[in-house]
Amino acid sequence: MTEEYNLDKVVERLCGNGHAIASRRFRGDAPMPSVDTLSEIVEDLRSVLFPGYYGPSEITPATLPYSVGSTLDRVERNLADQINRGYCFVCDREGRERCADCEQRALTTARKFIMALPDIREMLLGDVEAAYDGDPAAKTHGETIFCYPSIRALTNHRIAHELHRLDVDIIPRIISEMAHSDTGIDIHPGATIGKRFFIDHGTGTVIGETCVIGENVRIYQGVTLGAKSFPKGEGDQLIKGLPRHPIVEDDAIVYAGATILGRVTIGRGAVIGGNVWITRDVPAGASVVQSRAMRYAFENGGGI
Structure with missing residues (x-):
């Protein structure tokens, strides 16, 4: 059976003291x-x-x-x-x-x-x-x-x-x-971004709080420069403010859909291909791309 409508009860519950996070408490x-x-x-x-x-x-x-x-x-x-x-x-x-x-x-x-x-x-x-x-x-x-x-x-x-x-x-x-x-495009205000930065298309880009991006860097849509893990301190609370996002050095290019996690360094002039997953440093001038797809041809079910 549906509970009888009672606006006063709803207001009382919404304005009660049990949900301090949902309701800002003013002093003054x-x-x-x-x-x-x-x-x-x-x-x-x-x-x-x-x-x-x-x-x-x-x-x-x-x-x-x-x-x-x-x-x-x-x-x-x-x-x-x-x-x-x-x-x-x-x-x-x-x-x-x-x-x-x-x-x-x-x-x-x-x-x-x-x-x-x-x-x-x-x-x-x-x-x-x-x-x-x-x-x-x-x-x-x-x-x-x-x-x-x-x-x-x-x-x-x-x-x-x-x-x-x-x-x-x-x-x-x-x-x-x-x-x-x-x-x-989601860029935390704490991220440090150098001169001549370009995000091509841009949709879905995420740049975390402690990212450091050099000069003349170009990234594409869907790139994540994020954190790999979140250390906890006393009371199992996350420790705030630790350097936990990537460093991308000058002249690097990061293509669409790449995910780079943790305090890793993408070296100067490195190229990160689309849809790759990076959790380790990449040397200057290096290229990281997906493995080539293998092409097979089957006839009459042979090889399946």
Whole structure:
């Protein structure tokens, strides 16, 4: 027999104290980070990093400084607020005492991030060049900026990585997951990625937190740069932050569907073929490919 409908009982169970993970417990009135606001910040930054491609389409050389300046003024205020919310979120979740200078610290961090934007743009321009040079289907550099999921994902990543480097709580991860949802490319903000990086097609790519990728590296869709194992400490809890993902050195190429696990090194200029499984170091200049398929011809059932 179906239990009688009782809304009060459902609300009581959902709001009870038995599921602390599902429900955030506030100390004071600190608001949560806003995904909508962070999305607006990232789009503002995209318009600053690639003006004319994103943001107002009527930008001219004469109005560009005003547009960039006013956008960054808005980014400074919104980002500082979101960074502060991230600090409070982690403090509340971990039961820490609130610091007295979080708002000022958040503003200082937002300004440090804005000061890094010219360097971030230089890195992204190298990524655009790598995409254009590495794909014969690309007709213009602008096409790669507008259309390529690699550039969209790397824009989010290079923003998120700088915030991660500045010890910002939770906000970098949210920004990375925005790109993951948009493009199918999953890059942890902790991953270190060098100049002129290109992910061709990109869907299904996974790059772990402690990956170190050199310069002029190219990978294809479905590549996993992941962890092989997860060491545990006291209480059978996973030990966080250990280097557990691959190092991919300069000029390496990793083809579609390859899986590389653990703290292994793919040497400079190495080529990793499609759908291979790597758990050991690969020397510089080496090629690792699948064995050739054997072809047999049978007649009248012979040999079967």
